[in-house]
Amino acid sequence: MGHTAVAAAAAQFYRRVRDATEALAAPLSAEDQTVQSMPDASPVKWHRAHTTWFFETFLLVPYLPGYRVFDPDFAYLFNSYYEAAGPRHPRPQRGLLTRPGVAEVTAYRAHVDAAMLRLLDGAAPAEPPAGLVALGLAHEEQHRELLLMDILSLFAANPLRPAYRTDLPDGPKAGGGGRRLSFDGGIRRIGHEGGGFAFDNEGPAHDVLVHPFRLHSRPVTCGAWKAFIADGGYTTPTLWLSDGWAAVQAQGWTAPGYWRRHDGAWHVMTLGGERPVEDDAPVTHVSLYEADAFARWAGARLPTEAEWETAAAGLPCTGNTVGSGRLRPAADPAPDGDRPLQMFGDVWEWTSGAYTRYPGFRPAAGAVGEYNGKFMANQFVLRGGCCVTPDGHVRATYRNFFYPHQRWMFSGVRLAEDA
Numbered sequence: 001m002g003h004t005a006v007a008a009a010a011a012q013f014y015r016r017v018r019d020a021t022e023a024l025a026a027p028l029s030a031e032d033q034t035v036q037s038m039p040d041a042s043p044v045k046w047h048r049a050h051t052t053w054f055f056e057t058f059l060l061v062p063y064l065p066g067y068r069v070f071d072p073d074f075a076y077l078f079n080s081y082y083e084a085a086g087p088r089h090p091r092p093q094r095g096l097l098t099r100p101g102v103a104e105v106t107a108y109r110a111h112v113d114a115a116m117l118r119l120l121d122g123a124a125p126a127e128p129p130a131g132l133v134a135l136g137l138a139h140e141e142q143h144r145e146l147l148l149m150d151i152l153s154l155f156a157a158n159p160l161r162p163a164y165r166t167d168l169p170d171g172p173k174a175g176g177g178g179r180r181l182s183f184d185g186g187i188r189r190i191g192h193e194g195g196g197f198a199f200d201n202e203g204p205a206h207d208v209l210v211h212p213f214r215l216h217s218r219p220v221t222c223g224a225w226k227a228f229i230a231d232g233g234y235t236t237p238t239l240w241l242s243d244g245w246a247a248v249q250a251q252g253w254t255a256p257g258y259w260r261r262h263d264g265a266w267h268v269m270t271l272g273g274e275r276p277v278e279d280d281a282p283v284t285h286v287s288l289y290e291a292d293a294f295a296r297w298a299g300a301r302l303p304t305e306a307e308w309e310t311a312a313a314g315l316p317c318t319g320n321t322v323g324s325g326r327l328r329p330a331a332d333p334a335p336d337g338d339r340p341l342q343m344f345g346d347v348w349e350w351t352s353g354a355y356t357r358y359p360g361f362r363p364a365a366g367a368v369g370e371y372n373g374k375f376m377a378n379q380f381v382l383r384g385g386c387c388v389t390p391d392g393h394v395r396a397t398y399r400n401f402f403y404p405h406q407r408w409m410f411s412g413v414r415l416a417e418d419a
């Protein structure tokens with residue numbers, strides 16, 4: 001492609017990503033977009049503004065001569081965690097910001113979009129670094145997923161259990177029973193090899209020693225989780241890591257997040273409102289502690305990052321992601337074969353891998369070096385994307401990360417065993 005074609009493709013992708021964010025926010029009122037359900041979650045309005053601030057701060061100010069910042073006060077409100085970009089509003093108080101209102105955030109987005117499209121069209125003497133544009137877009141895609149996680153958390157806290165959307169299509173109701181797939185051991189190469197966009201934490205590619213292992217062909221289902229509950233899973237301390245058992249006690253956990261038992265059955269809060277739990281759908285909203293306890297109960301363990309990535313290598317990175325429109329995990333009716341099913345989409349799968357640096361990892365220079373590297377302590381890696389992940393956003397090498405007690409994201413479990 002020549003320069004013009006490259007620029008046109010970049011502009012088109014930019015528009016597509018930004019419009020998709022606005023489409024997700026469209027069903028939400030100003031009140032819906034303003035409130036924050038808990039310190040881990042952010043208001044929708046904040047997500048819309050923060051992703052805009054990212055483009056303004058890291059692309060427009062440095063690379064577009066004459067760019068006029070929309071409002072100098074926004075940097076304090078909408079910087080998330082970049083120390084190099086200055087002080088910021090405390091995260092737990094994002095939900096107190098009734099101003100700027102949604103209309104002003106919309107105007108902020110339009111202002112930055114117009115300038116970004118000029119920049120991508122070659123208005124600056126030097127082209128902006130393509131990697132930085134790609135990072136801004138991948139960043140906004142991550143926030144699109146967070147936006148839906150956070151609105152689910154907000155609506156689940158409302159006694160009326162409102163639906164984000166009332167028109168979500170049903171997924172298949174029945175899935176197969178699954179089987180254990182065997183994988184050979186040996187030296188395997190994992191991590192991103194370069195070529196195409198990846199986050200810095202996915203590389204460098206490097207060799208690891210993998211022992212022979214078995215991996216379940218499907219994620220753990222809600223039906224299996226009901227059996228775990230009925231067998232006293234949440235009341236048997238010997239199944240739990242010490243920190244996990246402390247969390248069970250402190251939080252009063254008796255079931256996955258958003259599960260409620262009434263009218264003689266388990267129900268779960270979804271983006272389509274509260275619904276009966278579907279037995280063959282992958283369980284979601286479980287913490288690392290719950291995933292680990294379930295695995296111990298089942299006589300299995302969580303996969304390592306290398307095992308998961310080895311098993312995912314060569315599979316198409318497609319599945320029940322946001323484009324399916326279901327916005328919740330669903331059973332997979334595909335017959336069991338010799339490849340794992342539902343590796344991508346449905347639920348992020350906890351691994352036993354501590355989120356830390358790969359050998360040779362070096363964060364990017366400048367403020368964006370704070371994007372991933374500084375969070376490499378006390379978190380665990382999850383793989384594969386989920387039902388609210390933007391289509392095409394994840395890869396086999398993609399490393400998501402959360403603290404072991406967190407469960408408002410669409411997190412699930414796939415069992416592994418030593419061979």
Ligand SMILES: [Fe+2]
Nearest residue numbers: 050080139143
């Ligand atoms: Fe962010």
